[in-house]
Amino acid sequence: MADIETDVLIVGTGPAGSATAALLSSYGVANMVVNRYRWLADTPRAHITNQRAMEVLRDLGPEVEGEAMMHASPQEIMGENVFCESLAGEEIGRMKSWGTHPLSKAEHLLSSPCFMNDLPQTFMEPILFKTACSRGTQPRMSTEYLRHEQDGDGVTTTCRDRLSNTEFTVRSKFLVGADGGNSLVAEQLGLPFEGKMGVGGSMNILFRADLSKYVAHRPSVLYWVMQPGADVGGIGMGLVRMVRPWNEWLIVWGYDINQPPPDVTPAFATEVARQLIGDPTLEIELLRANTWTVNNCFATHLQKDRVFIMGDAAHRHPPSNGLGSNTSIQDGFNLAWKLAKVVKGQAGMGLLDSYSAERAPVARQIVTRANQSIAEFGPIFEALGMDGGVDHEKIQRNMEARCDATPAAEAQREALRKAIAFKKYEFDAHGVEMNQRYRSSAILTDGQEEPAFPADAELHYAPTTWPGARLPHVWVFDRAGGKLSTLDLCGRGEFTLLTGIGGEAWVAAAEAVGRELGLPIRTHVIGPRRAVEDHTGDWARASEIRDAGCLLVRPDHHVAWRSPTLAADPAAELRRVLKSILAR
Ligand code: FDA
Incomplete structure (x- = not known):
């Protein structure tokens, strides 16, 4: 008999674990998170937060998105990516980054209701964690995951309470390993990995100093310092990264991975800061210094029966492109609704196989991209x-x-x-962030061909409603004239059916099939004098279906299936599709 029971046990309260817990609690699924430390991230590692990750926060609620934006440095001050000999010294070159070039900015505005921003991990994690705990997640801090055993009905996990040094067990239906780049869960599962760990060494030096006079006229999150001797290990040169404008900073500096990690003393840290900033008398308030290794490694399969891995446990790569935390949050968005549907008896276990099928290719893609971005220096x-x-x-x-x-x-x-x-492939790769198209048993294309990418798929997002793609965002309007994103019509843990005038039979079918399967399906008819109106015609252009056709959108905003026109028997079609997707 286990000491504690819950539906889902999550190991790790980083961006992956906290996001998953917040989503599960929002969906009404009992869950518990453990973290071996007393508190959340104590260094502002991740910061670049992309539109897709912000869409997950928006799905958690306007207050969650709003709190993130309140703490974030806005996109407008992120983009003058500077290459220089030192901050006080000569500038070598500059490029507009992170969607701040006017052309790129237009693409960002057209793609999402959310804004890219700079939100240090020390702010993001508490927002996600608080959302999770306030909605029902049971947190256990200072609690270390040790091992697990799974059987046909569930998983028994042994943890150690680090305060009392006692072991206890948790019985759950599912276990999620969101335990970071040295994941013990992944190791114990024996999941297959490709690539190498420890391909470079880096040190972080976190400090306070007012550097306004060097940077405020060219606001950016990243200042790359290129000096003779700076190209050692790590990311290949000195990086001065804004944490808070313009008085809190993180220096990332490489060290030779073939040597032992350096002892980053206050004197050494001050010396590095003075050298990169180019001010021999600069005084810094050193907050923290630590070393970390650069990895190039990803799992090619992310689950074993009832146990899953996500986030850095599954994809381990350098910070280039700012993809780590973003992808971790998105892993959670993919898995949480599937776990919820299975726990609630609305889907069969087969639905869970789609997690690895959909997210393992993303793991491969982002690890490859992040490492390629280093080579492209x-x-x-x-x-x-x-x-x-x-x-x-x-x-x-x-x-x-x-x-x-x-x-x-x-x-x-x-x-x-x-x-x-x-370097736009690192600093303005909107396609890498937004173009994820899934292929799995939780998507039905009915043989419809995937549209080609009209422009470079790494740089430019290409909206489509082809099943597997994320639902395109356009602004639509409620009867009171309020502006809504098409993404706002969907999500929040449920399937949504979108149709237009003449498609009312789909609505009736969704209600009937939903009742039959015990599955709530939200419906919206979009058109003149309907609850949602398309005054601009943007939805008609983006939907790629006739008015009486329909789109079935998954809780994670990805299109599950579409019918270009009204079917002869809409209920039979929906039943076929949902039974297949939900493995019923
Ligand atoms: P993460 O490592 O954050 O969390 C793991 C959790 O598991 C922790 O709570 C840990 O305590 C817990 N844990 C581990 N083992 C355990 C055990 N046995 N028992 C209990 N708990 C255990 N990303 C990004 O999107 N944008 C960016 O700009 C950057 N920039 C950036 C800069 C620098 C310098 C670094 C080093 C990294 C980035 N990243 C980034 C990457 C980002 O920090 C990273 O991808 C995420 O933290 C990964 O989140 P996870 O939740 O997967 O793991």
């Missing part, structure tokens, strides 16, 4: 003459040669401009 080093060699004077001469009036220097300037512009 190479041409910048090359253009500056910084590639290889330890002769600092020679490197300095190479860097300065770009200012000469010679054909070689002109070629060097051109190469540098090109190399910096190419």
Whole structure:
């Protein structure tokens, strides 16, 4: 007999675990989270928060999205990505990033009701965790996961209470390993991984200092410092990252992974800060220093029967592109509704297989992208003459040669401009963030062909209602004239059916089939004199179906199935589709 019982036990209160707990509690599923530490993240590791992750927070409620925005640095001050010799020294180049270039900004505005922002992990985690606990999650801090055993009906997990040094067991229907890059859950499951851990070493130096005079005129979250000798290990150069504008900062500095991690003393940290900022007398208030390793590794399968892994447990990669926490939250959005449907008896266990089928390709994609982004700094080093060699004077001469009036220097300037512009694949890769299209048993295309991406799929989001894609966002209006995103019509743990004038038979069918399957299905008819109106015509253009067709949207905003027109027997169609998707 286990000491404690719950439906879902989650190991880890990072972005993945806290988001999953918040979603499960919002869906009314009993759950418990454990964290081996006393509290949440104590360093502001993740910060770039993309639109898709913000859509998850919006789904949790306007107060959750609102609180995040209240604490976040807004998108407008994120984007002057600077490459320089030091913050006080010469600027080498700059690129508009994170959706702040006017063309990119338009794409962001058209794609989502939410805004990209900079929200340090020290703010994001408490928001998610508080949402979870206030809605029913049972938290157990200072509690370490040790091991689990699963059988046909559930999972028995052994944990250690670190305060009393006693062990206890938890019996749950499901176990989620959101236990980070050194996941014990993943290790014990023996899940298959590709790639390598520990490919580079980095240190974080967190400090306070007012740097306004160096940065306020070129506001950015990232200032890349390129100095001779900076290209050691880690991310390849010195990074001065804004944590709070403009008086709290995190320096990320590489160290040689083949050597033991350095002891980052206050004197050493001050020295590095002075060097990168270019002010030999700068005084910093050192808040924290620690080292971490750069990984290039992902699981190719994310579950074993009743046990799942998510977040960094499944994908381990450098911070490039700012994908880690975002993807972790999105993993939770994918899995939580599926667990809820199975726990509530609305779906069969087969639905859960779609989690790995849908999210393992994302794990592969983001780890590959993040590591490629590191490699893509190479041409910048090359253009500056910084590639290889330890002769600092020679490197300095190479860097300065770009200012000469010679054909070689002109070629060097051109190469540098090109190399910096190419970094849009790291700093403005909207497609990487938004283009996830799923293929699994929880999606039915009925043979409809996937539309091609009209532009580079890593850089540009391509909206479509092809089943598997995320429902496109457009603004629609309620009868009082209030503006709603199409995403606001959906989500919150339930399936939604969207149709138009002439599609009322779908609504009746959804009600009947929903009753039959014990599954609430929300419905909306969009059109003139209906509860939701499309004054701009944007929905008619985005929906890719006729007015009397329908879209069936999953709780995570992805289109599950669509019918271009009214079917002869809408109830039979919906029954077929839902039974297949829900493994009933
Ligand atoms: P995470 O590691 O955050 O949490 C794991 C949890 O499991 C913790 O609560 C831990 O205590 C707990 N745990 C582990 N083992 C346990 C056990 N045995 N028992 C109980 N509890 C256990 N990402 C991003 O999206 N945008 C960005 O801009 C950045 N930037 C960034 C900069 C830097 C410098 C770093 C190092 C990282 C980033 N990231 C990022 C990445 C981001 O920090 C990372 O991807 C997320 O924290 C992953 O969240 P998880 O919840 O998966 O794991």
